[in-house]
Amino acid sequence: MAKGIMVVAEQRDGAFRKVSFEIASAARKLADEAGEEVSAVVLGSGVEGIAGELGKYGVDTIYLADDPVFEKYTTEAYAAAVTKLVKEKDPAILLLAASVEGKDLSSRLVGSLATGMASDCTELRLEGGKLIATRPVYAGKAFAELEITGSPQMASLRPNVFPVVENAKAGAVEKFDAGVDASALKTKVADINKDTSGKVELTEATVIVSGGRGMKGPENYQILEELANVLGAAVGASRAAVDAGWRPQTDQVGQTGKVVSPNLYIACGISGAIQHLAGMGSSKYIVAINKDDEAPIFAKADYGIVDDLFKVVPEITTEVKKIL
Amino acid sequence: MNIVACVKQVPDTEALIKVKADGSGIDEGGIKWVMNPYDEYGVEEALKLKEKNGGEVTIVSVGPARALETIRTALAMGAEKGIHISDPALDNADAYTTASALAAAIKELSPDIIFCGMRAIDDDAGQVGSILAELMGLPQVTVVTKLEVEGASAKATKAIEGGLVTYETSLPCVITAAKGLNEPRYASLPGIMKAKKKPVDVKDAAALGISAEPKAKVAKMTPPPERAPGKKIAGEEPAQKAAELVKLLREEAKVI
Ligand SMILES: Cc1cc2nc3c(=O)[nH]c(=O)nc-3n(C[C@H](O)[C@H](O)[C@H](O)COP(=O)(O)OP(=O)(O)OC[C@H]3O[C@@H](n4cnc5c(N)ncnc54)[C@H](O)[C@@H]3O)c2cc1C
Numbered sequence: 033m034a035k036g037i038m039v040v041a042e043q044r045d046g047a048f049r050k051v052s053f054e055i056a057s058a059a060r061k062l063a064d065e066a067g068e069e070v071s072a073v074v075l076g077s078g079v080e081g082i083a084g085e086l087g088k089y090g091v092d093t094i095y096l097a098d099d100p101v102f103e104k105y106t107t108e109a110y111a112a113a114v115t116k117l118v119k120e121k122d123p124a125i126l127l128l129a130a131s132v133e134g135k136d137l138s139s140r141l142v143g144s145l146a147t148g149m150a151s152d153c154t155e156l157r158l159e160g161g162k163l164i165a166t167r168p169v170y171a172g173k174a175f176a177e178l179e180i181t182g183s184p185q186m187a188s189l190r191p192n193v194f195p196v197v198e199n200a201k202a203g204a205v206e207k208f209d210a211g212v213d214a215s216a217l218k219t220k221v222a223d224i225n226k227d228t229s230g231k232v233e234l235t236e237a238t239v240i241v242s243g244g245r246g247m248k249g250p251e252n253y254q255i256l257e258e259l260a261n262v263l264g265a266a267v268g269a270s271r272a273a274v275d276a277g278w279r280p281q282t283d284q285v286g287q288t289g290k291v292v293s294p295n296l297y298i299a300c301g302i303s304g305a306i307q308h309l310a311g312m313g314s315s316k317y318i319v320a321i322n323k324d325d326e327a328p329i330f331a332k333a334d335y336g337i338v339d340d341l342f343k344v345v346p347e348i349t350t351e352v353k354k355i356l
Numbered sequence: 357m358n359i360v361a362c363v364k365q366v367p368d369t370e371a372l373i374k375v376k377a378d379g380s381g382i383d384e385g386g387i388k389w390v391m392n393p394y395d396e397y398g399v400e401e402a403l404k405l406k407e408k409n410g411g412e413v414t415i416v417s418v419g420p421a422r423a424l425e426t427i428r429t430a431l432a433m434g435a436e437k438g439i440h441i442s443d444p445a446l447d448n449a450d451a452y453t454t455a456s457a458l459a460a461a462i463k464e465l466s467p468d469i470i471f472c473g474m475r476a477i478d479d480d481a482g483q484v485g486s487i488l489a490e491l492m493g494l495p496q497v498t499v500v501t502k503l504e505v506e507g508a509s510a511k512a513t514k515a516i517e518g519g520l521v522t523y524e525t526s527l528p529c530v531i532t533a534a535k536g537l538n539e540p541r542y543a544s545l546p547g548i549m550k551a552k553k554k555p556v557d558v559k560d561a562a563a564l565g566i567s568a569e570p571k572a573k574v575a576k577m578t579p580p581p582e583r584a585p586g587k588k589i590a591g592e593e594p595a596q597k598a599a600e601l602v603k604l605l606r607e608e609a610k611v612i
Binding site: 107143146147171224227287313334355356 | 367370371452483486487488489490491511515516523525529535578579586594595597606611
């Protein structure tokens with residue numbers, strides 16, 4: 033019978049991404065409740081040295097396939113390797129990150145393992161030994177609790193939501209043969225264009241400063257960049273700002289942009305349209321700066337300032353500089 | 357080229373979503389239904405490819421009777437024909453079942469390329485395109501913002517955390533579309549008139565030989581958790597308000 037919880041860890045360029053520790057921690061919590069073990073899959077090239085790190089976050093066994101074919105992520109190679117391992121080890125629960133790579137891989141695995149998955153979950157619990165996964169639907173206008181009747185019970189976890197908890201376990205590394213034939217792959221990476229600006233990635237940021245149409249033009253984002261700089265934050269934008277060509281598509285937060293859940297989201301000159309709220313509604317704290325007292329964003333904000341953002345934002349930067 | 361674009365009918369993004377009192381789903385009364393915005397990018401890309409290379413675009417949708425309107429919308433944009441997979445047994449279909457239905461219908465078409473939206477904005481699951489690719493044994497590139505098709509191969513670019521990656525893949529393949537891929541066209545009036553006469557085949561689960569038994573089930577739906585009411589920071593001067601905000605973020609929220 034299927035047992036244990038398996039997580040698929042995500043590494044990039046030889047380092048685990050933080051979300052891998054989040055899913056390992058979440059898996060440990062469930063496993064402790066059920067009295068079961070946690071295993072992890074690590075795929076990569078030259079990653080043998082880091083594989084064991086997952087032990088620190090509660091992983092008992094780490095299955096490692098270290099092979100040049102896994103140097104860069106491709107759906108085909110990664111899905112083939114995880115499918116083979118899952119079929120062999122038969123875990124009851126399989127967890128992945130709802131990151132860009134995790135979303136692609138997990139949904140392909142639903143097909144290859146012929147099961148069901150709760151995507152982009154914000155909460156997991158066990159009920160009578162079965163996984164109950166909670167996730168926002170209709171852009172956060174409702175929440176659904178899902179039960180997976182297929183096996184394994186799959187869920188992908190929204191980054192930045194589940195806490196990283198240190199809970200050292202053996203973290204024994206076991207190599208496995210993924211059996212992937214590089215020459216048979218139909219897809220290859222043609223090009224990777226890294227953003228070298230040193231910008232904090234939106235979906236991973238713990239603080240986001242975001243600007244909308246109220247910024248009035250691309251040059252004014254400078255004041256947000258300055259605040260973001262002192263806070264170590266990422267800069268986001270509303271669709272109005274992206275569609276106006278002021279900010280790149282990759283900065284867009286919302287229903288047709290990125291879904292983010294930082295500890296702090298500071299919305300400047302953003303009215304709070306339902307499609308924008310869909311992308312940032314699960315932030316832990318929301319601050320709104322808007323000169324319109326009636327702007328819907330205030331209904332979602334923990335702290336609001338009704339004033340001209342061009343006057344307030346530089347003052348906030350000055351205040352933060354005093355304490356940080 | 358033989359091109360397929362999958363579409364789903366979803367509530368308009370502005371729609372007020374009311375969860376039924378028994379938590380079994382949402383109340384569909386008063387909802388305006390539209391084509392999933394990400395599917396619009398898929399349909400547009402399909403049409404652009406056809407215009408460049410010749411061929412035809414087939415629209416495939418799984419959904420109740422009302423989904424026919426969305427198929428007609430895509431036909432009005434310029435697609436040639438539609439397949440409507442309609443069966444009450446599929447009303448609560450999960451991603452695997454939906455993809456199985458699509459795969460069964462699409463296999464007979466032997467397409468060169470299949471477009472889906474990167475996710476549907478109702479269940480927000482984002483699984484169907486990948487499952488479909490797996491079931492058809494095809495490569496996939498998801499969340500694509502740029503596509504170039506050359507002969508029997510395609511280059512597809514997507515944003516990843518901290519950059520862009522371009523994959524090269526052989527055709528046939530499945531592409532899931534993201535915002536940025538193109539600007540979807542509106543249906544013209546003559547397009548809408550013509551669409552009424554374009555053929556739409558209706559199929560049910562039995563005709564496709566698929567099982568409607570779900571592998572994931574919604575046990576309960578609830579309204580979103582309430583956020584505690586927020587504070588508006590009082591004060592005369594911007595500097596004063598800024599100082600108070602920073603103090604609250606530091607001492608009360610403890611987030612900076
Ligand atoms: C299918 C669909 C998908 C969409 N997806 C998204 C999405 O993913 N993300 C998204 O953001 N939107 C999305 N939208 C668009 C959304 O409906 C809104 O149009 C958009 O969010 C508005 O952006 P905004 O708040 O910046 O602009 P506006 O609504 O114009 O608000 C600007 C705000 O700035 C304030 N302001 C102006 N000047 C100042 C000043 N000097 N100081 C302080 N405040 C000032 C104004 O009071 C106003 O509240 C989508 C829409 C559709 C139909």
